[in-house]
Amino acid sequence: MSWNRKHLLDIESLTAEEITTVLDTAKAFKAVGERAIKKVPALRGKTVVNLFIEPSTRTRISFELCEQRLSADIINFTAEASSLKKGETLKDTAKNLEALNADFIVIRHSAAGAPQFLSRVLNAHVINAGDGAHEHPTQALLDAFTIRERKGRIKGLNVTILGDILFSRVARSDVWALTKLGANVTLCGPATLVPRTFEAMGCKVTHNVDEALAEADIINLLRIQHERQRKAMFPSINEYTQLYGLNQARLAKTKPDALIMHPGPINRGVEIDSDIADCGRSLILEQVTNGIAVRMAALFLVNGGKGPQEIGVG
Amino acid sequence: MASSPAGDSSNLKRFAPLIRSGEIGKVAYENLFATSKPAPGGPVGWFFLWPASHSLSMPEHALILNALGIQRALTRIAHEIAERNETCADVVLVGIQRGGVPLAERLAKSLAAIVGLPIPAGCLDVGMHRDDLDQRAAPKIHPTQIPFDVTGKTVVLVDDVLFSGRTVRSAMDALNDFGRPKRIQLAVLVDRGHRELPIKADFVGKNQPTSPQEKVHVRIGEPGQEDEVVLERP
Numbered sequence: 001m002s003w004n005r006k007h008l009l010d011i012e013s014l015t016a017e018e019i020t021t022v023l024d025t026a027k028a029f030k031a032v033g034e035r036a037i038k039k040v041p042a043l044r045g046k047t048v049v050n051l052f053i054e055p056s057t058r059t060r061i062s063f064e065l066c067e068q069r070l071s072a073d074i075i076n077f078t079a080e081a082s083s084l085k086k087g088e089t090l091k092d093t094a095k096n097l098e099a100l101n102a103d104f105i106v107i108r109h110s111a112a113g114a115p116q117f118l119s120r121v122l123n124a125h126v127i128n129a130g131d132g133a134h135e136h137p138t139q140a141l142l143d144a145f146t147i148r149e150r151k152g153r154i155k156g157l158n159v160t161i162l163g164d165i166l167f168s169r170v171a172r173s174d175v176w177a178l179t180k181l182g183a184n185v186t187l188c189g190p191a192t193l194v195p196r197t198f199e200a201m202g203c204k205v206t207h208n209v210d211e212a213l214a215e216a217d218i219i220n221l222l223r224i225q226h227e228r229q230r231k232a233m234f235p236s237i238n239e240y241t242q243l244y245g246l247n248q249a250r251l252a253k254t255k256p257d258a259l260i261m262h263p264g265p266i267n268r269g270v271e272i273d274s275d276i277a278d279c280g281r282s283l284i285l286e287q288v289t290n291g292i293a294v295r296m297a298a299l300f301l302v303n304g305g306k307g308p309q310e311i312g313v314g
Numbered sequence: 315m316a317s318s319p320a321g322d323s324s325n326l327k328r329f330a331p332l333i334r335s336g337e338i339g340k341v342a343y344e345n346l347f348a349t350s351k352p353a354p355g356g357p358v359g360w361f362f363l364w365p366a367s368h369s370l371s372m373p374e375h376a377l378i379l380n381a382l383g384i385q386r387a388l389t390r391i392a393h394e395i396a397e398r399n400e401t402c403a404d405v406v407l408v409g410i411q412r413g414g415v416p417l418a419e420r421l422a423k424s425l426a427a428i429v430g431l432p433i434p435a436g437c438l439d440v441g442m443h444r445d446d447l448d449q450r451a452a453p454k455i456h457p458t459q460i461p462f463d464v465t466g467k468t469v470v471l472v473d474d475v476l477f478s479g480r481t482v483r484s485a486m487d488a489l490n491d492f493g494r495p496k497r498i499q500l501a502v503l504v505d506r507g508h509r510e511l512p513i514k515a516d517f518v519g520k521n522q523p524t525s526p527q528e529k530v531h532v533r534i535g536e537p538g539q540e541d542e543v544v545l546e547r548p
Contacts (some may be wrong), residue, residue: 025454300442
């Protein structure tokens with residue numbers, strides 16, 4: 001058990017022990033979500049600003065709900081309805097929010113490094129809710145939590161991440177988290193979207209989908225991030241689906257206990273067949289449920305000050 | 315005083331100082347005892363292990379309850395719970411994580427044997443309800459398992475050491491999220507004083523006056539180790 005960080009900015013800088021601490025804490029918070037009264041007073045009196053400069057539905061709702069379940073006060077802030085449209089810089093916007101005595105800033109931004117920047121200029125705790133194609137730490141933590149819960153372990157599992165890796169912050173955070181916890185991660189997709197440079201992160205890269213799926217215990221599918229692609233990375237969506245989409249024929253060749261994950265939003269009929277998304281091996285909705293527990297754990301842990309983890313008797 | 319366990323006088327004979335620190339302590343222990351080993355059942359009370367001239371100050375440890383003393387205290391508390399609550403049909407025990415959990419389990423067994431009814435026991439983690447969460451590292455959260463409805467029940471909260479009373483306040487808060495007990499009572503193995511809130515235990519294994527700097531270590535059900543309560547003086 002160890003956690004002495006003021007912010008949650010990325011997975012890359014976390015140790016395996018710190019990741020495990022979040023997962024263990026999340027387990028307790030998942031139990032809270034199953035009670036009749038789903039609320040605890042851990043962040044009572046604290047103000048959380050959800051600063052979502054890039055559109056998001058599921059992550060923002062997940063954070064909002066988890067903050068409410070921790071009894072925090074919440075301000076929601078989206079780019080469309082803000083002075084950012086009037087030319088205010090991110091730093092000034094954040095400084096103004098801090099002048100309102102915000103204790104936590106949860107930031108989603110299209111620029112990689114925005115959360116790191118805020119953590120340097122603000123006194124508030126900063127949580128990265130996704131920055132560009134850099135990292136999405138809470139998604140990786142909830143993926144790890146879901147895998148550990150269903151498989152009982154992460155060490156030694158074969159995890160295949162299939163899809164648009166190049167533009168995916170989820171893929172980067174997942175690779176960091178899962179390799180630190182001892183999984184064998186394979187990345188797969190079109191060569192333009194899965195360059196060999198990812199091997200430097202400690203994972204395997206292949207462009208052969210059958211090879212990537214054959215030994216997989218976990219198949220994590222990613223959406224094609226059209227909004228980040230400045231040029232055509234492959235000839236057509238139809239071709240992508242033919243070559244890399246998860247269909248029944250490909251699923252039949254996987255291990256019978258291989259489980260399917262997707263961070264959402266899913267594009268049915270593109271990266272995943274509609275009936276596979278709804279089948280018993282799909283963990284997609286469990287990921288959503290676990291996201292709340294993991295984010296509660298993250299906020300709870302960064303809220304702590306310095307000192308020993310174990311609280312003495314009293 | 316009602317809270318003085320019958321086993322106390324026999325405990326006193328075993329009231330010998332103990333050393334249980336890390337590696338430095340072990341070496342010092344062996345060196346020291348090689349020259350002056352105290353007789354078993356020796357002096358009662360504080361025993362200074364280090365010569366006054368020694369620059370290194372090391373914590374001293376004194377046994378305040380041994381395994382037998384703990385067992386007798388728990389048996390007496392079980393009888394007191396039975397006496398206070400007449401039928402015990404609506405009594406449930408809830409141990410506070412972590413020290414209170416094995417105690418609640420043992421108390422439930424003793425109480426069930428006394429009243430001839432099964433006594434449900436659960437465990438409660440109060441980490442999310444503490445009042446100092448932003449002043450220290452976030453606490454490790456242990457499982458909360460209350461496999462029964464507490465509404466209308468007499469809930470006996472069980473903890474190992476009663477000190478400031480803040481844990482018990484958190485526990486009462488946490489318990490409220492599970493229902494509305496008819497009444498809440500408090501059983502502790504050791505009451506060491508220094509309350510910071512208006513909280514008093516209903517059942518006490520041992521009243522142990524301490525200074526705020528001292529620590530009370532309760533070891534119950536640890537593998538390969540005898541149950542004991544040890545007072546550490548810094």
